[in-house]
Amino acid sequence: MTNPLLDDVKALLDKDFGDDRILKQICRACERNEVISNYERNYVRKLAEKHLGKKPEFTPTPAEEKPVIPDVVIPETQSVQQTQSFQTSVPEISYSKSKNKKIMMGLGGLALIIIVVAAVSFSDITIGTPKIDSPIDTTPVSLSIETDLTSYANKDLISISGVSETSGTVNLSIENQNNELVWAEQISLKSDGRFSTLAIAGGVGWEKSGTYTIIVDNGKETKSDTFSFTA
Incomplete structure (x- = not known):
């Protein structure tokens, strides 16, 4: 073959x-x-x-298959109506809940108002009780004097300051432990009544250690202060 x-x-x-x-x-x-x-x-x-002159082989083409169209299932009208009825019932439920919520909020607000009114009434009763305060001395300082330190040594600088309710000048003086005058000065007051100056601890009358007294006089009253001095 x-x-x-x-x-x-x-x-x-x-x-x-x-x-x-x-x-x-x-x-x-x-x-x-x-x-x-x-x-x-x-x-x-x-x-x-x-x-070689061979004739081309004939290959039969297979028959085309017709597309199969699936059957369309049309939903029944009754099921659509049931769905619509269920959807329309939802807003009624939410409306009922919203209405109940508004009622509860109204009752809560009314209760809050009652509580506030009762609290205010009680506070009025409490506040009505008279309170006895201790008297406060509001008398303004008419004259004052002070030093920057409480003790000084020989040749130290003494910073003196104070306030006077008067205008013009004040007289300053320092006395030793024997009440002898060792320093004196007249100082002009500032517009707000304040005054200040510097004094040197030492010189005639500063020979002994002890307690020294500084005195200020504004023409209406006199104030004094003390400091210790070491010779």
Whole structure:
């Protein structure tokens, strides 16, 4: 029994058409009854149609399958009506809840007003009780004097300051432990009644250590202060 494929391959080799390597491989496969791929068969068929005058093989095209249209299921009218009735019932429930919520908020606000009124009434009763406060001395200071330190040594600077409700000047003086005058000065008052000056601890009358007294006089009253001095 002859093999048409083998005959075509040998004819193509004899006439030197196509790739000798591929054709020889197909020839060996045909002689050994080995499996030949579709690519190799198509390769030989196209060469045979082109160079050996073979007629092209007719391959019937399969009949086209008509698309299957699935059946459309139309929902029943009754189920649509049930869905619509269920959807329309939802706003009624929310309206009822909203109405109840407004009623509860109104009652809560009324209770809060009652509590506030009661608290105010109670606070009025409590506030009505008279409170006795201790009297506060609001008498303004008419004259004052002070030093920056409470003790000084020989040749220290004594910073003196104070306030007077008068205007013009005040007289300052310092006396030693024997009530002897060791320093005196007249100082002008500022616009707010304040005054200040500096004195040197030392000199005539400062020979002994002890308590010294500084005195200020504004013409209406006299104030004094003390400090210790170490000779």
